[in-house]
């Protein structure tokens with residue numbers, strides 16, 4: 313509130329007390345202020361400029377503006393964010409469109425992963441929670457989610473008859489795959505397929521998938537059971553993690569991606585930098601990879617390595 317109150321005070325210009333003191337000191341100041349009032353600059357221009365610019369940025373057409381993730385995930389903002397749309401393979405957890413904005417890379421990654429799972433194991437939609445707000449910035453109750461590089465994803469789950477199940481809230485699961493306080497089951501096959509795709513998609517490089525430790529072990533066991541490569545299992549073991557702060561994550565995945573190459577240096581990554589992310593913290597050729605991944609065709613896995 314204090315900040316918005318300050319702007320109209322500036323707009324009052326010469327009648328404000330700061331300017332009055334200046335006028336008393338100098339006759340030349342009176343002449344100067346008269347000239348300023350005559351051309352309408354800079355007092356009124358400064359007061360209105362930032363607000364007008366902000367409104368244009370908020371309303372700009374996202375399809376023609378590339379996104380830029382600025383700063384850190386817990387202290388940043390998002391320029392030119394892209395709205396993640398629902399599709400045949402993806403639904404929002406609820407209808408709050410104001411919290412579904414991400415970088416082009418993150419939106420492409422989630423779309424790609426959802427399409428991959430529905431192609432591999434048809435019959436279920438991925439359920440997506442919060443990304444960032446349009447323009448990013450502080451987003452309670454999250455610590456991060458501020459610059460379009462974080463997304464919360466519900467677990468795929470099955471009802472008592474083994475059919476895909478959905479809920480308007482995230483649902484908590486134990487390490488044995490059973491629901492806390494319910495009869496649904498953690499969908500091992502689809503959740504592993506989702507993790508596997510997030511770790512190999514050419515759309516973006518994933519730094520973290522936060523999930524509770526018992527569910528991490530469950531997912532890795534599913535990967536081994538399905539004959540996943542040792543390299544993929546090693547990646548999953550490095551990326552899946554129960555965070556030391558910010559909750560157990562036994563009811564959703566929190567996925568974070570690295571900065572896109574062309575968002576640097578304004579976009580800032582924190583360690584760790586996984587060894588399979590070529591050239592350290594800067595993903596190579598991510599822009600062209602994203603462009604290739606947007607049509608519904610199968611991207612090449614080897615591009616991620």
Ligand SMILES: [Zn+2]
Pocket residue numbers: 454457462463464566
């Ligand atoms: Zn989150």
